[in-house]
Structures are given as structure tokens and as C-alpha cells.
Amino acid sequence: MTSPMYDVVVVGAGPAGSAAAITAARAGARVALIERGIYPGAKSVYGGVMYLKVLDRILPKWREEIPFERWITKRQTMVLNGSTSVTLIYHDENWGQDPYNGVTCLRSNFDSWLASKAQMEGVDLITATTVVDVKFQKEPSAPVLGVILSNSDHAVGCKSVILAEGALSLLADRLGLSSPNKSQHLTLGVKEVLKLDAATINERFGVTYDQGVDIEILGGLSPLVGGAFLYTNRDTISVGAIVSLESLKRHQVRAEHALEQIKLHPSIKPLIKFSTQVEYLAHLIPEGGWQDRGTLMDQGVYVAGDAASSTLAAGMWLEGVNYAIEMGITAGEHAVRYAKGDSVGDASRLYQDAVKRSFVGKNLKKLRYAPEVMLSEPIQRTLPIVLNKSIGSLFTVTDPLPKPGVTKAIFSAIKEAHVAVVPTVKALLKTIWSFK
Amino acid sequence: MIQKPEKSWGKNSFKKIRPLTYMTMTERLSKNNFFIDEHPHIVVDRSICAGCEQRTCISACPAELFVELHDGSIGFNYEQCLECGTCLILCSKDGALTWNYPKDGRGVSYRYG
Numbered sequence: 268m269t270s271p272m273y274d275v276v277v278v279g280a281g282p283a284g285s286a287a288a289i290t291a292a293r294a295g296a297r298v299a300l301i302e303r304g305i306y307p308g309a310k311s312v313y314g315g316v317m318y319l320k321v322l323d324r325i326l327p328k329w330r331e332e333i334p335f336e337r338w339i340t341k342r343q344t345m346v347l348n349g350s351t352s353v354t355l356i357y358h359d360e361n362w363g364q365d366p367y368n369g370v371t372c373l374r375s376n377f378d379s380w381l382a383s384k385a386q387m388e389g390v391d392l393i394t395a396t397t398v399v400d401v402k403f404q405k406e407p408s409a410p411v412l413g414v415i416l417s418n419s420d421h422a423v424g425c426k427s428v429i430l431a432e433g434a435l436s437l438l439a440d441r442l443g444l445s446s447p448n449k450s451q452h453l454t455l456g457v458k459e460v461l462k463l464d465a466a467t468i469n470e471r472f473g474v475t476y477d478q479g480v481d482i483e484i485l486g487g488l489s490p491l492v493g494g495a496f497l498y499t500n501r502d503t504i505s506v507g508a509i510v511s512l513e514s515l516k517r518h519q520v521r522a523e524h525a526l527e528q529i530k531l532h533p534s535i536k537p538l539i540k541f542s543t544q545v546e547y548l549a550h551l552i553p554e555g556g557w558q559d560r561g562t563l564m565d566q567g568v569y570v571a572g573d574a575a576s577s578t579l580a581a582g583m584w585l586e587g588v589n590y591a592i593e594m595g596i597t598a599g600e601h602a603v604r605y606a607k608g609d610s611v612g613d614a615s616r617l618y619q620d621a622v623k624r625s626f627v628g629k630n631l632k633k634l635r636y637a638p639e640v641m642l643s644e645p646i647q648r649t650l651p652i653v654l655n656k657s658i659g660s661l662f663t664v665t666d667p668l669p670k671p672g673v674t675k676a677i678f679s680a681i682k683e684a685h686v687a688v689v690p691t692v693k694a695l696l697k698t699i700w701s702f703k
Numbered sequence: 704m705i706q707k708p709e710k711s712w713g714k715n716s717f718k719k720i721r722p723l724t725y726m727t728m729t730e731r732l733s734k735n736n737f738f739i740d741e742h743p744h745i746v747v748d749r750s751i752c753a754g755c756e757q758r759t760c761i762s763a764c765p766a767e768l769f770v771e772l773h774d775g776s777i778g779f780n781y782e783q784c785l786e787c788g789t790c791l792i793l794c795s796k797d798g799a800l801t802w803n804y805p806k807d808g809r810g811v812s813y814r815y816g
């Protein structure tokens with residue numbers, strides 16, 4: 268072995284990797300953070316809103332420092348059907364002030380910022396370098412030998428590895444750590460960044476210069492199943508669609524056409540009018556959650572973030588960055604103890620239990636049925652029709668005929684959706700139960 | 704960008720997705736930053752594809768990089784790959800795709816993310 272020796276090598280400078288590197292370095296480890304992009308964030312794709320209270324633990328000054336776009340003060344859920352839509356809007360002016368709630372950031376800025384924080388803790392950040400394998404030795408007390416990089420045949424020596432490589436976890440797959448069912452629960456997100464001047468965004472969305480809007484969209488993607496989103500950045504808008512790979516395969520319909528369909532919906536089109544597309548992105552999302560976490564640690568190799576399916580994807584919640592950071596912090600702490608030989612007992616068990624006790628484990632476990640329910644037929648097809656038709660008929664004046672009344676409006680909407688009443692009600696109850 | 708038709712939303716259009724023609728894939732990808740690797744990071748074994756009926760890769764790749772050529776074989780262009788992995792997950796034949804991440808920072812570099 269020729270290269271320098273590290274205690275911990277972190278693969279991937281996304282939110283999970285950088286958080287892990289910061290924690291490990293603070294615990295006194297020699298850490299390398301290896302990223303395949305030319306800068307952290309070069310390969311990153313997400314929708315656009317982060318919930319960063321989790322950073323209070325490691326970077327308490329983050330609110331003053333992050334390269335943010337807008338603080339979210341309005342959250343909307345929009346349900347599309349045909350050329351109609353029903354929208355629920357929650358507006359909270361206080362979210363625009365400390366301690367804030369959600370924030371839009373661009374990943375190229377955010378990931379670079381977080382990785383720079385790791386560098387300030389003494390972490391060696393190595394970019395434009397892909398880790399292609401992990402090497403082991405026959406030494407039960409120290410099984411990890413190092414990692415192999417794409418641009419050198421030598422192993423970079425280390426005692427412990429943290430795989431924070433994201434949703435497409437090639438190394439975790441290769442080492443047999445991924446759950447065999449993970450690929451069945453992957454969705455594909457396609458997104459466009461649209462340039463629009465800040466003043467127009469403020470006016471269209473009714474916000475001031477540093478406040479923004481988060482719109483989650485259900486319906487409008489048929490025959491594909493999934494959801495869509497629209498978020499405001501300072502002078503760009505992120506609009507994207509997330510569709511299940513399973514439905515892509517079944518219907519042989521293009522994901523970007525589904526996104527186009529969303530962009531052309533009469534409720535969305537005026538919001539993005541006169542904008543220019545400046546980037547087109549695609550990335551996978553692991554939606555299997557807790558059931559798909561796989562083996563979290565084996566022989567000194569820890570898995571954190573999307574590589575361990577840490578994203579919470581359940582309807583109005585699409586939270587991956589905060590979950591990845593939390594899991595990264597936990598992995599960083601544990602990998603150092605392992606590398607220094609300080610773990611008491613079974614290190615794999617300890618990490619698994621710590622993840623379980625954190626909000627990552629608790630929420631993913633609590634909402635473990637939600638992703639499946641959200642992608643099911645009743646929510647994807649029936650709900651948008653029934654909601655739009657029944658609200659539509661309540662809001663349509665029928666003079667000289669008498670008004671339909673709420674029950675009649677709902678029942679005739681269910682009839683129009685060509686579904687049976689009992690299973691629909693059952694499905695709705697199941698949905699509520701899965702979010703209980 | 705080609706001018707888009709004004710009336711593009713029909714009553715039943717939610718039932719079936721029509722290919723929308725106003726932005727071609729070339730236009731859609733034209734603002735992206737690609738730092739092209741001289742070695743393809745994804746290699747397609749066309750002899751295996753010859754026996755594939757689903758050909759899911761053609762419609763599933765969000766960058767439209769797989770095409771069916773005149774002779775029925777699969778054509779593939781790695782240069783504008785978004786490195787999403789969809790083709791790898793959905794390909795129905797073992798061994799048809801040799802899939803690696805590009806080396807040395809090559810490939811797509813997102814400016815926004």
C-alpha cells in the first residue's frame with residue numbers, strides 16, 4: 268500500500284457523506300471524502316426544498332451561512348384532473364423568519380457549501396474521483412484494507428468506509444449490502460430548471476424577495492403513477508415529475524412527456540409562462556423506506572443516506588436531504604468508534620440501533636406503508652377525479668335545478684370515476700391509517 | 704426553441720400522454736453541461752438486445768439515448784447521459800448493459816441541481 272492511511276473514507280460528498288465526514292473528523296479521525304463529480308453537487312439532483320433543523324447539531328450557524336434561494340412561507344398541495352385542479356394552501360408568514368421551516372437551495376451550491384464545512388474540519392475532499400471498489404483483508408479485527416479509485420490501481424488505505432453514494436448504490440449492491448427489493452421501489456425524477464426574473468416570481472406567487480412557495484402535485488401524470496412538484500428559487504423555478512419505474516416499464520410512456528403534461532396544465536402553465544429552460548435533470552429516488560434499508564453495516568463498511576433508502580417519500584412529504592444528513596451524522600460517529608477500535612459489542616448492531624432510535628428510523632418506520640399507498644390506484648386515479656368532480660359540482664351553480672348537496676356530489680363523482688364506493692372508501696381509510 | 708401551439712390541453716388528454724413536440728430532446732439537453740468522456744461509461748451488448756422484446760430502455764431513458772435503428776438493432780449514445788441509472792434497473796436482459804459511472808469527473812455536471 269502506497270497511499271496515505273485514513274481512519275474513515277466517505278464515498279460521495281452529498282448531504283449524507285459531508286455530514287458523516289464532518290462528524291467523523293470532529294471525533295478526531297483522519298477522513299477522506301471522495302466525490303465523483305468535479306465539485307460536490309455536480310451530480311446531485313433533487314426537487315428543491317430542504318428542512319435543515321437537523322443541522323443545528325453540527326452547524327448551529329447554518330441559517331446565516333447556507334447559500335439559500337428562498338425561505339418557504341407557503342406550502343400547497345394541488346390535485347390535478349383533466350383541466351381542473353383543487354389546491355390546499357397553507358401560508359405561514361412566520362416561516363420566513365428564524366427558526367424558519369423549509370428552504371429552497373440549489374444542490375450545486377448547497378453540497379459544495381456542506382463539503383467545504385467538512386474541509387474546514389480537516390477532511391481531505393477529493394473530487395472528480397470515482398470509488399470503484401472496496402478491498403478487504405483476512406483480518407477479523409480490521410477487515411477493510413481500503414478503497415480502489417478509478418484513476419489509480421492502488422488502494423487508498425483506511426479502516427472503515429462509509430458508503431454515502433446515493434440512490435443508485437453500485438458499491439453497496441456490489442458488496443451485497445443493498446436490499447434485494449430496493450430496485451422495485453425506485454422512482455425516477457425528471458426536472459427542469461426554468462429561468463424567470465425574481466420580480467415576476469414574487470408577483471406571481473405572492474411572496475417577497477426571500478420568501479418562496481412549495482407546490483406538491485398529485486394527478487395529471489396518467490397513465491404513469493407518481494407525483495410532481497414546483498418550487499420557487501430566487502430567479503428560477505424548479506418543476507419536476509416523479510414516476511415509478513414500474514409504471515414506466517408497464518406503459519412505455521416517457522417521463523419527460525408526463526412532465527410536459529404537467530407544465531401544460533392550465534393551473535400550472537400561467538405560473539411558468541415566459542420562462543426559459545436552463546437545465547434538464549434526472550435522478551432516481553428510493554421510495555422503499557425502512558423496509559429497503561438493507562444491511563446497514565458489515566465488516567467496517569457503513570451505508571448511509573439514499574444508499575440505505577433513507578428518503579421519506581410519502582405524498583406531501585418528500586424529505587431526503589434532512590434524513591440523509593441525520594443518517595450521515597450517525598454513520599460518522601459510529602465509523603470513527605469502529606476505526607479506533609472503541610466500539611463496545613457488535614458494531615453493526617450498534618449502528619443499526621442508533622439509526623432506529625433517530626428520527627430517520629422512527630419516521631420511516633411509522634410511515635412505512637405510506638409510499639405504497641401513495642402510488643396505489645385509488646390515490647393516483649380515483650382521488651384526483653373524485654375530489655375535482657365533487658368540488659366542481661359544489662362550486663358550479665345549477666339554477667334552475669336544485670343544488671346537488673355534498674353527499675350527492677361525492678357519490679356522483681365516485682360514479683363518474685367508474686369505481687365502486689365501498690373499495691374506494693376502504694382505500695381512503697387505509698390511506699389515513701398509513702399516515703396515522 | 705420551436706414555438707409551442709397555444710391550445711395544447713384537450714378534454715381527454717389526461718387519459719393518454721401524447722408525445723409533445725414543442726421541445727425536442729436535443730433542445731431539452733442543450734443547456735446542460737457535459738464534460739464528455741472519451742470512453743463510454745455504458746456499453747450495450749447489441750447481440751443480447753437482439754433477443755429482447757420489451758426494449759424498455761427506449762421509452763424509459765429520460766434523455767432518449769436508446770433508439771431502434773432501421774435494421775431493428777439498438778443504437779445507443781452515451782454522451783448526453785444524465786447518469787440516472789434507469790436503463791440499468793429496467794433492462795430486462797442480464798449482461799446487456801455494462802454500466803459504470805464516468806471516470807475523473809466526466810459526464811454531466813449540473814449547474815443548478
Ligand SMILES: Cc1cc2nc3c(=O)[nH]c(=O)nc-3n(C[C@H](O)[C@H](O)[C@H](O)COP(=O)(O)OP(=O)(O)OC[C@H]3O[C@@H](n4cnc5c(N)ncnc54)[C@H](O)[C@@H]3O)c2cc1C
Binds near residue numbers: 302310509
Ligand atoms: C427528483 C428528486 C426530487 C427530490 N426532492 C427532494 C426535496 O424536495 N427535498 C428533500 O429533502 N429531498 C428531495 N429528494 C431526495 C434527496 O435528493 C436525497 O434524499 C438526498 O440527495 C440523499 O442524499 P445522499 O447524500 O444520500 O445521496 P446523494 O445526494 O445522491 O449524494 C451521493 C453522492 O455520492 C457521489 N457518488 C456516488 N457514487 C460514487 C462513487 N462510486 N465514488 C465517488 N462518489 C460517488 C455522487 O456523485 C453524489 O454526490 C429528491 C430527490 C429527487 C431525485
Ligand code: SF4
Binds near residue numbers: 751756760761
Ligand atoms: S432493455 Fe436491455 S436488453 Fe432490451 S434492448 Fe434495452 S438494453 Fe437491450
Ligand code: SF4
Binds near residue numbers: 764786791
Ligand atoms: S443512465 Fe439514465 S440517462 Fe443515462 S442512458 Fe441510462 S437511462 Fe439514459
